Amino acid sequence: MIKFPVPDDSCEYFDKEHETMTREQIEALQVERLRDTVRRCMSNPIYKKRLDDAGVTPESINSVADIRRIPFTTKADLRDNYPFGLSCVPLRDCVRLHSSSGTTGNPTVILHTQNDLDEWANQVARNLWMVGLRPSDVFQNSSGYGMFTGGLGFQYGAERLGMLTVPAAAGNSLRQIKFMKDFDTTALHAVPSYVTRLYEVMQQEGVDPRKDTKLKVLAIGAEPHSEEQRQRIQNMLGVKAYNSFGMSEMCGPGVGFECKEQNGLHFWEDYYIVEIVDPETLEPVPDGEIGELVLTSIKREAMPLLRYRTRDLTRVLGRTCPCGRNHVRIDRMKGRSDDMMVLRGVNIFPIQIEKILMNFKELASNYLITLTTDEDNDNMTVEVELEELFTDDYARLQDLKREVTRQLKDEILLTPIVKLVPKGTLPVSDGKAVRVVDKRKVYQ
Amino acid sequence: MTIRQISVFIDDKAGSLVKVLDVLKEGGHQILTSTLADSPEFAIYRVLCTDAERAFKSLKAAGFNVLLPDVLALAVADEPGSAASAIRILSDAGISIRYMYSFRLANKGILVIRTDQTDRAKEVIILNKLQAVSESELSAMIKA
Structure with a gap:
């Protein structure tokens, strides 16, 4: 059995060698790992053709900037080559796959070798160590397990660090709170809106998180949230809440995490090359300017992704930090360069909503999705115009509304608020229908 | 033995009802009686008026969700x-x-x-x- 070393509790770093590299060392390592990754990608016919067409060979990579000669990879590429078309190792070398829900077409599938899983666990352990967690801590994970990477990703990372883990999984707030109290949970991973929900239930149950639990650290992510929301969460529970960034395409959680400074997320540049580009021109933007986050995984075996367009909009805050880590600091996500919405950790495209609404002949083609934050809970309202008044009976109209709600819930896994509105009443802008209005506090 | 009623689907915003009444006014229809129940989000305005079929056509042409039950x-x-x-x-x-x-x-x-x-x-x-x-x-x- 392979034993992974864990440093002494007093050490500030889980992996001091990599975490405290100078910029020069980081870039030298990136060049080497990018070369290896390009070499590995050459074994895949789709990548090989793209790299050949662009005239890229492993030997021609001599600086990090050389990455710009490599073509971008998109979510469409993953879908088009579903399920295993972009794998760079034989399937017999893979030990796990994770998949998106794939409701907008083919799902995206990400393969992992055992080494990929080990490195992923190391990344997550590095993050949790960075915010002060040690093997004596108790880590509770309220993520869904299964295909969603927030479950197993944090699970293996927390185990790697050596904590006692409580794989509570999603939902059942009363049980979550009982576990927290009974097992002396010190760290919790949750989506921000769920933390608010837990706090509400605690209040109803007369539980004071400061007195009745030993909670000291929260890891929050998988859902956009503002600095104000974070402050509120911290004040509610009396703990520090650290922002986590992950995406299944890169592995899952662990890609970036805030240090104790809480001034941007350190993206681990020994694992990823981070670019911020103008989503229109695809040219790099200067540090500090908002653009689309592009990530290249440079230490993955099964399915490295070259210049993957995340569609997340953010910016570089800096490349040094008082914590001693020189890995680039990235701002919290500012929005999307496509029409994807992230609500309570679930990715939703308007086309999914549209597809369901079109199934109802009673409904017209015009609809409006409004995202709001109501008392810290993010909600989706779907207003849809009625095509023909097929009844003048309130009960039948309510039945229609219920059925639309049910089908939408099956599709997007969240229950939206559905409103039937008269024909011609939804807003139109410059002759084009307005489909999504995001009034959540996060992007303001 | 039956008569035709106008049923119009309207939302709960101010001004929705006026738009319906304006169409009836334009067409010179006399309202015998009408009813509007309180209901969340949307309402159905039910009217008995003179020349119901013509009123129905005018409302339909004006883009309303309307029924003639x-x-x-x-x-x-x-x-x-x-x-x-x-x-x-x-x-x-x-x-x-x-x-x-x-x-x-x-x-x-x-x-x-x-x-x-x-x-x-x-x-x-x-x-x-x-x-x-x-x-x-x-x-x-x-x-x-």
Whole structure:
């Protein structure tokens, strides 16, 4: 059995060698790992053709900037080559796959070798160590397990660090709170809106998180949230809440995490090359300017992704930090360069909503999705115009509304608020229908 | 034996009702009675007006979600207990009412009834000698 070393509790770093590299060392390592990754990608016919067409060979990579000669990879590429078309190792070398829900077409599938899983666990352990967690801590994970990477990703990372883990999984707030109290949970991973929900239930149950639990650290992510929301969460529970960034395409959680400074997320540049580009021109933007986050995984075996367009909009805050880590600091996500919405950790495209609404002949083609934050809970309202008044009976109209709600819930896994509105009443802008209005506090 | 009612689907925003009424005004329709229940989000405005079919077409042309359902209009004596007697007859025959509203016209009480069992209701009305008014009878009562 392979034993992974864990440093002494007093050490500030889980992996001091990599975490405290100078910029020069980081870039030298990136060049080497990018070369290896390009070499590995050459074994895949789709990548090989793209790299050949662009005239890229492993030997021609001599600086990090050389990455710009490599073509971008998109979510469409993953879908088009579903399920295993972009794998760079034989399937017999893979030990796990994770998949998106794939409701907008083919799902995206990400393969992992055992080494990929080990490195992923190391990344997550590095993050949790960075915010002060040690093997004596108790880590509770309220993520869904299964295909969603927030479950197993944090699970293996927390185990790697050596904590006692409580794989509570999603939902059942009363049980979550009982576990927290009974097992002396010190760290919790949750989506921000769920933390608010837990706090509400605690209040109803007369539980004071400061007195009745030993909670000291929260890891929050998988859902956009503002600095104000974070402050509120911290004040509610009396703990520090650290922002986590992950995406299944890169592995899952662990890609970036805030240090104790809480001034941007350190993206681990020994694992990823981070670019911020103008989503229109695809040219790099200067540090500090908002653009689309592009990530290249440079230490993955099964399915490295070259210049993957995340569609997340953010910016570089800096490349040094008082914590001693020189890995680039990235701002919290500012929005999307496509029409994807992230609500309570679930990715939703308007086309999914549209597809369901079109199934109802009673409904017209015009609809409006409004995202709001109501008392810290993010909600989706779907207003849809009625095509023909097929009844003048309130009960039948309510039945229609219920059925639309049910089908939408099956599709997007969240229950939206559905409103039937008269024909011609939804807003139109410059002759084009307005489909999504995001009034959540996060992007303001 | 039945008459046609206008049902318009409107939202709960201020000004929705005025738009409907403006169309009726433009067409010179006289409103005999109308009803609007309080309901969350949306409402159905139900109107009995003169020249219902033309009103329906105008509202449709104006882009409204509108329906022209058949309803029963029972004329009863303008005295205590007449509504109870009429409704008991329907009730005893097992006819359930979806909704009902009433108004007074030409010294008569008019009970406007929407049921899913219109054909059965018609039989019961004939057998029990209830007075169901037609659209032309209604017009005559307005002029009287």
